Amino acid sequence: MNDCLPTKSALWQRVEGTIKEILHTYGYSEIRTPIVEMTNLFYRAIGEVTDVVEKELYTFQDRNGDSLSLRPEGTASCVRAGMENGLFHNQEQRLWYMGSMFRHERPQKGRYRQFHQFGVEVFGLTGPDVDAELIMITACIWRALGIIDDVHLELNSIGSFETRANYREALVAFLQQHESVLDDDCKRRMHTNTLRVFDTKVPEIQDVLTDAPKLYEYLDNESKQHLLGLCELLDSVGIQYSINEKLVRGLDYYNRTVFEWITGKLGTQGTICGGGRYDGLVEKLGGDTTAAVGFAIGIERLVLLIETLGLNKTRPIVDVYMVTTGEGTLIAGMKLAEVLREKIIGLRVMMHFGGGNFKKQFKRADKVGASVALVLGEKEVSQNMVTYKDLKSGEQLIISQDDVAGKLAQLV
Ligand code: HAM
Numbered sequence: 001m002n003d004c005l006p007t008k009s010a011l012w013q014r015v016e017g018t019i020k021e022i023l024h025t026y027g028y029s030e031i032r033t034p035i036v037e038m039t040n041l042f043y044r045a046i047g048e049v050t051d052v053v054e055k056e057l058y059t060f061q062d063r064n065g066d067s068l069s070l071r072p073e074g075t076a077s078c079v080r081a082g083m084e085n086g087l088f089h090n091q092e093q094r095l096w097y098m099g100s101m102f103r104h105e106r107p108q109k110g111r112y113r114q115f116h117q118f119g120v121e122v123f124g125l126t127g128p129d130v131d132a133e134l135i136m137i138t139a140c141i142w143r144a145l146g147i148i149d150d151v152h153l154e155l156n157s158i159g160s161f162e163t164r165a166n167y168r169e170a171l172v173a174f175l176q177q178h179e180s181v182l183d184d185d186c187k188r189r190m191h192t193n194t195l196r197v198f199d200t201k202v203p204e205i206q207d208v209l210t211d212a213p214k215l216y217e218y219l220d221n222e223s224k225q226h227l228l229g230l231c232e233l234l235d236s237v238g239i240q241y242s243i244n245e246k247l248v249r250g251l252d253y254y255n256r257t258v259f260e261w262i263t264g265k266l267g268t269q270g271t272i273c274g275g276g277r278y279d280g281l282v283e284k285l286g287g288d289t290t291a292a293v294g295f296a297i298g299i300e301r302l303v304l305l306i307e308t309l310g311l312n313k314t315r316p317i318v319d320v321y322m323v324t325t326g327e328g329t330l331i332a333g334m335k336l337a338e339v340l341r342e343k344i345i346g347l348r349v350m351m352h353f354g355g356g357n358f359k360k361q362f363k364r365a366d367k368v369g370a371s372v373a374l375v376l377g378e379k380e381v382s383q384n385m386v387t388y389k390d391l392k393s394g395e396q397l398i399i400s401q402d403d404v405a406g407k408l409a410q411l412v
Pocket residue numbers: 072073074075103105110111112113114115116117119120121250251271272273274275276277278293294295296297298299300301
């Protein structure tokens with residue numbers, strides 16, 4: 001679990017701000033849900049035989065003896081919140097959320113126990129057009145952040161629940177023929193959550209699995225059409241993708257479309273975004289049949305990628321540094337700063353506190369990255385003037401305090 005220090009938070013804000021703005025331009029609204037839920041919700045939504053639930057949940061008993069868990073992802077909570085608040089009754093919903101998620105994983109670069117996701121969930125729409133829009137949104141985000149050339153999209157359809165039941169049968173038969181090669185984890189999963197055997201990291205088992213039956217051979221017609229429709233839409237808006245038949249995703253609720261955006265720049269934890277359809281989840285949790293599709297972006301990985309590519313420039317935290325020296329100048333400076341902040345929306349003005357000579361004060365101004373220093377001595381204050389010093393060019397002039405806002409407006 002990491003601290004986000006002031007040196008990093010500006011980049012985080014830029015990333016979060018960019019994503020939020022883009023989502024609003026597509027007409028999506030924010031939803032905020034608690035970071036703890038009844039443990040049972042995750043068991044039912046994500047699936048008992050998944051790494052996330054089996055190995056990674058942070059679970060505790062509260063004072064009433066209820067079993068609660070820190071959320072490992074946001075989809076289950078969105079569905080619960082939507083059901084409890086009647087958001088799915090004859091309505092569609094286009095939602096986004098951002099927040100901390102918790103998984104007790106083995107930490108490494110790009111994988112943490114507390115991490116942050118920016119997620120989107122759409123309810124009540126069945127067609128591939130929505131799937132395409134979600135992918136277009138992600139592409140738009142990558143473009144805005146300048147990383148579009150360093151990520152690629154992998155796409156698959158895992159079909160209907162019947163597709164997977166049929167496929168599972170064939171896969172179990174195949175695995176039984178190769179049981180001697182399987183480790184205990186795979187043997188157990190063969191009967192509990194067969195598709196998850198593909199998550200194995202054991203090279204010998206991976207070898208055997210290359211000859212396993214393929215899910216697409218069992219794909220139902222409607223799912224094929226859905227995938228085809230999605231591919232056509234992506235082609236027509238010029239979004240490149242590759243079909244990865246092995247892509248099944250690690251959470252149980254998916255059907256039909258699944259996708260991931262992957263970068264080669266971050267080593268093994270290269271998936272910066274994952275998502276797909278989960279048309280059966282609302283019903284599974286006790287609601288009406290409700291089509292659903294969504295994705296989540298891992299913010300740590302996105303930030304890491306931006307830093308790796310050297311795109312982490314952010315605006316300095318200060319535009320104007322207020323230097324004062326002499327009787328009554330500090331308060332005059334504070335008043336002037338207040339006026340400037342009010343007149344120029346977004347202007348960042350930092351006061352120098354703690355006294356000291358000009359040299360010390362200008363050094364601070366440089367350190368915080370200010371573009372301009374405003375200097376107020378007793379003479380300036382008495383004449384309602386101020387010394388304006390451009391810290392980049394060194395240009396210095398004395399102007400009326402009434403005119404300084406006009407000169408500073410160019411900074412924002
Ligand atoms: P997920 O693939 O488990 O999907 O997570 C989505 C993204 O969160 C990953 O692609 C990765 O970038 C990031 N992530 C996951 N675990 C960690 C970790 N331990 N440390 C850092 N980053 C991590 C979901 O969570 C689904 N709820 C996505 C979704 C929404 N599907 C439909 N709607």
